[in-house]
Amino acid sequence: MGIVVGILWEPSTPATGETAGEATADSAKTNAKPPLSRSLHAVDVGGPGCGAHRYLSPTHAVSGFHLACIEEEAGSSGGGDGVVSVTLFRDGRGEGNQTLALQTPPDSSSATNVLHVELTERLRLDDVGPNPPNKFPWAMYTPDGQRRISSLEDAIASRLVFIFKGGNFIWPGVEVGHVQTVHGLETLGSIDMKTLSMEPLVFEARNFLLDEECKHIREKADPHMKPSPVSLMDHDKGKPDTNWRTSTTYFMPSTRDPLLQGIDRRVEEFTRVPKSHQEQVQVLKYDKGQRYTAHHDFLDERTMRNMDGGRKNRMITVFWYLSDVEEGGETIFPRYGGRTGRVDFSDCTTGLKVKPVEGKVAMFYSLKPDGQFDDFSLHGACPVITGQKWAANKWVWSAPVKFG
Ligand SMILES: O=C(O)CCC(=O)C(=O)O
Ligand SMILES: [Fe+2]
Known part of the structure; x- marks a missing residue:
């Protein structure tokens, strides 16, 4: 009543x-x-x-x-x-x-x-x-x-x-295991997405990318892959980046690439957030043993204050899996289920693990519907044990962005 x-x-x-x-x-x-x-x-x-x-x-x-x-x-x-x-x-x-x-x-x-x-x-x-x-x-x-x-x-x-409250559309997760169909995608028509976690909010959708799209990105990015920089908190300055991240990366422009532009549009249709909020895709390659310790995708307050008075930030990661991996290479969310307390940032035994499957995407939110940082969105990449992992970050901001 x-x-x-x-x-x-x-x-x-x-x-x-x-x-x-x-x-x-x-x-x-x-x-x-x-x-x-x-x-x-x-x-x-x-x-x-x-x-x-x-x-x-x-x-x-x-x-x-x-x-x-x-x-x-x-x-x-x-x-x-x-x-x-x-x-x-x-x-x-x-x-x-x-x-x-x-x-x-x-x-x-x-x-x-x-x-x-x-x-x-x-x-x-x-x-x-x-x-x-x-x-x-x-x-x-x-x-x-x-x-x-x-x-x-x-x-x-x-x-x-x-x-x-935060002004941007965010899909309701409802509960773990919930499946909803996202309609209105130009090339795919519709796609099912499944809630993997409520806190942090994580979804997965299979067959978001076609095999030929994954192949195109891998081949085009390969000659450009460089050791990944990470943005370090002040207390960590001076330590080698490889303490945290050992993959190689490349920010790949969508300009003059109709295939990538098509995927950017699909991400817009999927997230319901305008394309103007997207960063260029960051392609990642991990060989055997390579990994990325747990971190947040939102940028720390100091960096943001210098950039834009702290107003906007990365809100969504649409994470593209561009290859299968024989063993290892999962994306891990150690604070899955709203776990607080100490986290071992390189531990891969506890947490929600998303298995790389070519063409699948994991979509997770670094900001909550109220616009605040979601601390539970902490995540990392487990070491590749056998095979090679290709993946990519498509970051969607809480407001329009322009880089480069
Ligand atoms: O490779 C993964 O599974 C996650 C990578 C990641 O979190 C990042 O590059 O920010
Ligand atoms: Fe990340």
Whole structure:
């Protein structure tokens, strides 16, 4: 049973005209709130609405990921001058859901503003986190991640909306073993992806890359492979890079390479994050015994502060497996399952291990839906025991990036 809170809109209120989910930092300043008078009346609204339960996690709270079922009440018209009911499911859970009855003014931008202000307040969407400071405006999306929603009309049309405090779409993991189909991929049509871990959030999708694509990348990168640099924390400066990483790497440009451009588009369609947020792919080759000790893919705060005031960072790693490996070479997540405490960064006995399979991708998130670093995203590469491993990092940032 949910609680219904009635919200009465005051027509005399100056509306800011700002809408939810604008792509600029300025819309985060939408703090000029119309004074809403509230009256509470308890109404039984029954169970979860709009099919939200399909996306809620029975096992994990997901900080900064909220769902809202937004419906016009009978007798209301067109999103204006009516009553809209909004049922909220906080932090990816079904517990404590709450239904608001929003009285909306007739014009569209004021009606959108009422929704925006209510969501911001109730879900504390403007609270700034410490790590990194979350300066991106929150945003709403359709549950398939295909469209960003910026008006009440669009929210009503979608019925169920996903709300991300960090502003970027992130697939709900639901629970370990959950399989979902990602639609709308130009070349593949759709692809199934399986949740391997909720904390950190890790998915895998097989046959994301075609054999000829893997072959093309391996052959083109091979003459350029160089010992991998790593970005070291200050206390580690002076130690050889090979203490951490012994593979060879190459940042491979997509320019003048239609095949790579096609994969970049596929990554955009798969993650639902624009291509402008992607780094050039970093190709990796590991021979027998080579490895990479556990690390985070997000860049440390000092590096980021120098670069961009710490605003944006690497958010997603779409990790391409470009070959099979006879034995070893798994990607390991030692803090899998939300494990805290000391980690042996080169241990490959405990943790979630993702086996390299040609054409498969592992997709994991270094930032959480609330925009904060995910410490649990710590991961490394186990030594190749037999064979050779080819793979690649496709990093997707929390905002557009331009390198080189
Ligand atoms: O090779 C792997 O499995 C992981 C590599 C990695 O984490 C990295 O290059 O950042
Ligand atoms: Fe990594």
